[in-house]
Amino acid sequence: xxxxxxxxxxxxxxxxxxxxxxxxxxxxxxxxxxxxxxxxxxxxxxxxxxxxxxxxxxxxxxxxxxxxxxxxxxxxxxxxxxxxxxxxxxxxxxxxxxxxxxxxxxxxxxxxxxxxxxxxxxxxxxxxxxxxxxxxxxxxxxxxxxxxxxxxxxxxxxxxxxxxxxxxxxxxxxxxxxxxxxxxxxxxxxxxxxxxxxxxxxxxxxxxxxxxxxxxxxxxxxxxxxxxxxxxxxxxxxxxxxxxxxxxxxxxxxxxxxxxxxxxxxxxxxxxxxxxxxxxxxxxxxxxxxxxxxxxxxxxxxxxxxxxxxxxxxxxxxxxxxxxxxxxxxxxxxxxxxxxxxxxxxxxxxxxxxxxxxxxxxxxxxxxxxxxxxxxxxxxxxxxxxxxxxxxxxxxxxxxxxxxxxxxxxxxxxxxxxxxxxxxxxxxxxxxxxxxxxxxxxxxxxxxxxxxxxxxxxxxxxxxxxxxxxxxxxxxxxxxxxxxxxxxxxxxxxxxxxxxxxxxxxxxxxxxxxxxxxxxxxxxxxxxxxxxxxxxxxxxxxxxxxxxxxxxxxxxxxxxxxxxxxxxxxxxxxxxxxxxxxxxxxxxxxxxxxxxxxxxxxxxxxxxxxxxxxxxxxxxxxxxxxxxxxxxxxxxxxxxxxxxxxxxxxxxxxxxxxxxxxxxxxxxxxxxxxxxxxxxxxxxxxxxxxxxxxxxxxxxxxxxxx
Amino acid sequence: xxxxxxxxxxxxxxxxxxxxxxxxxxxxxxxxxxxxxxxxxxxxxxxxxxxxxxxxxxxxxxxxxxxxxxxxxxxxxxxx
Numbered sequence: 001x002x003x004x005x006x007x008x009x010x011x012x013x014x015x016x017x018x019x020x021x022x023x024x025x026x027x028x029x030x031x032x033x034x035x036x037x038x039x040x041x042x043x044x045x046x047x048x049x050x051x052x053x054x055x056x057x058x059x060x061x062x063x064x065x066x067x068x069x070x071x072x073x074x075x076x077x078x079x080x081x082x083x084x085x086x087x088x089x090x091x092x093x094x095x096x097x098x099x100x101x102x103x104x105x106x107x108x109x110x111x112x113x114x115x116x117x118x119x120x121x122x123x124x125x126x127x128x129x130x131x132x133x134x135x136x137x138x139x140x141x142x143x144x145x146x147x148x149x150x151x152x153x154x155x156x157x158x159x160x161x162x163x164x165x166x167x168x169x170x171x172x173x174x175x176x177x178x179x180x181x182x183x184x185x186x187x188x189x190x191x192x193x194x195x196x197x198x199x200x201x202x203x204x205x206x207x208x209x210x211x212x213x214x215x216x217x218x219x220x221x222x223x224x225x226x227x228x229x230x231x232x233x234x235x236x237x238x239x240x241x242x243x244x245x246x247x248x249x250x251x252x253x254x255x256x257x258x259x260x261x262x263x264x265x266x267x268x269x270x271x272x273x274x275x276x277x278x279x280x281x282x283x284x285x286x287x288x289x290x291x292x293x294x295x296x297x298x299x300x301x302x303x304x305x306x307x308x309x310x311x312x313x314x315x316x317x318x319x320x321x322x323x324x325x326x327x328x329x330x331x332x333x334x335x336x337x338x339x340x341x342x343x344x345x346x347x348x349x350x351x352x353x354x355x356x357x358x359x360x361x362x363x364x365x366x367x368x369x370x371x372x373x374x375x376x377x378x379x380x381x382x383x384x385x386x387x388x389x390x391x392x393x394x395x396x397x398x399x400x401x402x403x404x405x406x407x408x409x410x411x412x413x414x415x416x417x418x419x420x421x422x423x424x425x426x427x428x429x430x431x432x433x434x435x436x437x438x439x440x441x442x443x444x445x446x447x448x449x450x451x452x453x454x455x456x457x458x459x460x461x462x463x464x465x466x467x468x469x470x471x472x473x474x475x476x477x478x479x480x481x482x483x484x485x486x487x488x489x490x491x492x493x494x495x496x497x498x499x500x501x502x503x504x505x506x507x508x509x510x511x512x513x514x515x516x517x518x519x520x521x522x523x524x525x526x527x528x529x530x531x532x533x534x535x536x537x538x539x540x541x542x543x544x545x546x547x548x549x550x551x552x553x554x555x556x557x558x559x560x561x562x563x564x565x566x567x568x569x570x571x572x573x574x575x576x577x578x579x580x581x582x583x584x585x586x587x588x589x590x591x592x593x594x595x596x597x598x599x600x601x602x603x604x605x606x607x608x609x610x611x612x613x614x615x616x617x618x619x620x621x622x623x624x625x626x627x628x629x630x631x632x633x634x635x636x637x638x639x640x641x642x643x644x645x646x647x648x649x650x651x652x653x654x655x656x657x658x659x660x661x662x663x664x665x666x667x668x669x670x671x672x673x674x675x676x677x678x679x680x681x682x683x684x685x686x687x688x689x690x691x692x693x694x695x696x697x698x699x700x701x702x703x704x705x706x
Numbered sequence: 707x708x709x710x711x712x713x714x715x716x717x718x719x720x721x722x723x724x725x726x727x728x729x730x731x732x733x734x735x736x737x738x739x740x741x742x743x744x745x746x747x748x749x750x751x752x753x754x755x756x757x758x759x760x761x762x763x764x765x766x767x768x769x770x771x772x773x774x775x776x777x778x779x780x781x782x783x784x785x786x
Contacts, residue, residue: 065734069731100762102736102760240729285750378750490735490770491766492764493763
């Protein structure tokens, strides 16, 4: 059998036209999510086979026209006008929403004029029917000069016919351009002369119109054109406008022959309208929105907790098993405490990521997310963010990591960046055990008015502080981050629909995979480094441990207490222990001593490590950390050497609370920000900014209160 | 008058889009001169607004809506 080349297919169309549904129907599980170099939009590719012909499918980002609104939209133009591009298609399937044909056909006509073969997949005919629209498909196909295949992507109808049309497409159809650019503006196009690309005049014009956004390689290909562009900016804009109007005129003509309103009374999806009355209502709209946000938060917090605990247990058991089986050695320790522990800290995020993205996909797919944008835009915009920023922010109350990944749904890069930079200020779940331990040291275990817990109030205060700081930081950042694109807000609110469940599962899987593979590497490296710093010191730690043991063996402690005290002694002689002592002069103005210094250092990887470190330092076992009482006693009775001054005074504790509220102590956040912004610059800026802010705030607070 | 000056329930027809704005953006979203447009509602803080064109719900900011010149063709229906 001869080697038949794979057929390259590209899916193009308006957002919400059902492109992704069709992509799923065509490719099933044979799809994957990848990356376009340099931009943040996901690259979705997949394949299917029909009649022994393999077809590679790429789902290009949805757009309303070839004119890019954002840098990420340029990819469509890039792919479709560059024959040498890896993804340059042999054939385009234009997915059109039959209930909105006029607007959909604008984009179609532009794509068609690029001289690529196109087949229209006419989707959502059921909705068109509800609107009493009757479409003469045969006539439409005649007028548009391309095959038009009716489908229902969601209901899996017409897909076979479409596949058939794809396999048997022929490139022999005479090309009749939709509109003639030369006729539109004869002088300008006359002068262009030999600067045609792919023999498509329209394609050439598009590249001219977007010249400033093209990458340098492309610009070289279009040599000499730069000057033409520079001297004709205003004219090119005008031509764009003229072109679009001209296209609509022709589309109107065509539709007047192919589209009719039937005699049935137009019955727009009343359900969707009714739902909107409530969901965008002044009062109910916000109420329901807060309820949904609360559910999202609960899901992340409570539901994720079960699998998370399970995962933790599995990894801890695995660690212990390794240490039981293999002889104690550096290698064993590296493997068990460094690598396995590191891996555990990565895998434990999967439940939260999966759940958050499941929620997000449902919200987005059902159409509700657009309503959220509508309701929250004004508020969010005041802080430089977008209506869509709300979900990442609420999600950050549980964990910033998946929430920052979710920020990808924000189209404007500046708003997306600001959301990513501000999200970690929300009080995440890792801060909670730290807050609880610290609050327990200074707030009385009392009730106000019989039912309001004082400690609870302080905790609430910390959460409010987080939210206030988030909004303040984003507001400040909005002055510093450049806005490289026009900020506009044209949002389509699609009709409400049942979410596609297979899409939900695919997303959950894909996002988790991305996290583990990308972020995992960074976390693993940091884990191993920390393990090393805590397990070794300039002197042999085992020796130190043994000596200390000899010293205290007669003091009447129990075996487990001795073990704990030995660990504490070892830790303070390790590299990280020494580092903690070294930084004491720096943190003294904040009210901290070297032990707190060590805890600060270890928790730079993850906040909750604070608890474990403090437990070790105060001679308690890790498991005691669960039950705060014993540690609390020890901490409260710890005095500065040679004095009666407590280490954990009110001022110190509050200063510490502030520090943990503002400092960036999460290597996973660091890693995910790097991944989402595709550069080390922003996570480093974030680290520096937050550390600086935490230091200054804690300093001020301590000095004022001491 | 400007689209941003309408009140909920009014049906109008789009006459033009202001010169200085990015006309293509409006056109590609379906805000085309000659199209009928209904003002649906305003977001609780007055901004953005919700309109429907060709049965398609669109949300846009007041400032952008100010660039769309319309002519009222039907007064307010009694709609909540």
